[in-house]
Amino acid sequence: MLGPTVDVAIGLVFTYLLFALLLSTVLEAAAGWFKLRAARLEQAFAQLIEHPEAVAEERNLVARWLSGLGHGSGTAKVDKAASTATLTPEEAEAATERASGDLGPSFELRHEDIYHHPLVGGGGSSRPSYVSAANFSSALLQALRAGASGQALAQVEESIDALPPGRLREALLTALNEAQGDWDKLKAGIERWYDGAMDRLSGQYKRYTQLITFILGLVLAVAFNVDTIRIVQRLYAEPTLRAAMVEQARKTVEAGAPEASKAGDLPAKAAAVEQARDDLLRNAPVGWTAPPTLTLAQLASVPGWLVTALAGMLGAPFWFDLLNKLINIRNAGPKPESGTDLAKGKGK
Structure with a gap:
C-alpha cells in the first residue's frame, strides 16, 4: 500500500534531516575549534x-x-x-x-x-x-x-x-x-x-571538505548507530513508531527549515552539537542498546552506516525540501490506516 510506504519514506528522510543537522553542526564546531577556514x-x-x-x-x-x-x-x-x-x-x-x-x-x-x-x-x-x-x-x-x-x-x-x-x-x-x-x-x-x-x-577546498564530511559522517553514523537498513526495517515493522515519526516530521516542516548553529563562541557551538545529538536520539530509531563490539551482527550494519554517511553529505536543506514534498504528497492522498488524522480535511 502507498500509505505505509510514504510514511516509511517520511520517517527515513526525517532521520536523514536530523543526522545532517548533527553532521553540519559538528563540522561547524570543528571549523571554529581548529580554525580550518583561516x-x-x-x-x-x-x-x-x-x-x-x-x-x-x-x-x-x-x-x-x-x-x-x-x-x-x-x-x-x-x-x-x-x-x-x-x-x-x-x-x-x-x-x-x-x-x-x-x-x-x-x-x-x-x-x-x-x-x-x-x-x-x-x-x-x-x-x-x-x-x-x-x-x-x-x-x-x-x-x-x-x-x-x-x-x-x-x-x-x-x-x-x-x-x-x-x-x-x-x-x-x-x-x-x-x-x-x-x-x-x-x-x-x-x-x-x-x-x-x-x-x-575554493573548488579544491570543497573537494577536500567533502572527503572530511564523509569520514566524519561515517564516524557519527557508527557512533550513534544510524543504520539506514535497520531504520527502514523498524519503520515497516512498527506502525506506532512510524506514526510518531510522521507526526514529528510534520511539526518540523510546519516550524520551518532548521539550520545548524553558527554561534561564534566555542561553548555555544558545543551546546549546539549536544542539542543536535539529543534531537537525533530522541526522535529517530537510532543509538546503541549496549556497548558496540566487533560481532558479525554489528559488522552487518556497515552498508547501512555507509549509506547514512553519504546521505549526510547532501546536507540538511536537501532533506528538508524532500521531507516537505513527502508531507504534501501524504496530505494530498487518502487517509492512511494508522488512525491518525493528519490528512483530515485535506484530501482532494
Whole structure:
C-alpha cells in the first residue's frame, strides 16, 4: 500500500534531516575549534604568492621523505634537482640560472608580506577567514612598491620585472600590460586575478571538505548507530513508531527549515552539537542498546552506516525540501490506516 510506504519514506528522510543537522553542526564546531577556514586561507595565499622554487619544494616534500632524501652530504644538490622537477621548462631554466647567479638580483615576494599586512589582518593571534579582493590588491601593490624606488607605478613595474619567472609574475605582467599605465585599472586587474584564483582554490577546498564530511559522517553514523537498513526495517515493522515519526516530521516542516548553529563562541557551538545529538536520539530509531563490539551482527550494519554517511553529505536543506514534498504528497492522498488524522480535511 502507498500509505505505509510514504510514511516509511517520511520517517527515513526525517532521520536523514536530523543526522545532517548533527553532521553540519559538528563540522561547524570543528571549523571554529581548529580554525580550518583561516588555515586554508593562509595556505591559499602561499599558493598564490610563493615563487616557483618554494612551491616546487612543497610539492616534493613527501616524495623526498619517501625516497630517503635529506640525509648525507649530497642533500642540497639533490633537493635542488627535486625542486625543479615539477616546474615548467621555462621555470626550471630560470631556477637553474638563478642558482648559478646568471639572472642577477631578484625581488622575492613571500606570502607573509601580504598575509601579515594590516589590510589583511593575519598578524599576531588574529587569523582572517576571508579577505576581500580590494584589500588583497592594496596589500600586494604596497608590498611590490617596497622592493623598488621611484613613482608608484614605476616601483610596481620594477618589482614585477624582478620577480622570479612563474605564474605570479605572468599574472601580474598581464594585469600591468592591460592597465596601460592606469593605476586603478591595474588594481582592478589584480582583483580579477585574485577572485579567479580563489574560485579555483575554493573548488579544491570543497573537494577536500567533502572527503572530511564523509569520514566524519561515517564516524557519527557508527557512533550513534544510524543504520539506514535497520531504520527502514523498524519503520515497516512498527506502525506506532512510524506514526510518531510522521507526526514529528510534520511539526518540523510546519516550524520551518532548521539550520545548524553558527554561534561564534566555542561553548555555544558545543551546546549546539549536544542539542543536535539529543534531537537525533530522541526522535529517530537510532543509538546503541549496549556497548558496540566487533560481532558479525554489528559488522552487518556497515552498508547501512555507509549509506547514512553519504546521505549526510547532501546536507540538511536537501532533506528538508524532500521531507516537505513527502508531507504534501501524504496530505494530498487518502487517509492512511494508522488512525491518525493528519490528512483530515485535506484530501482532494
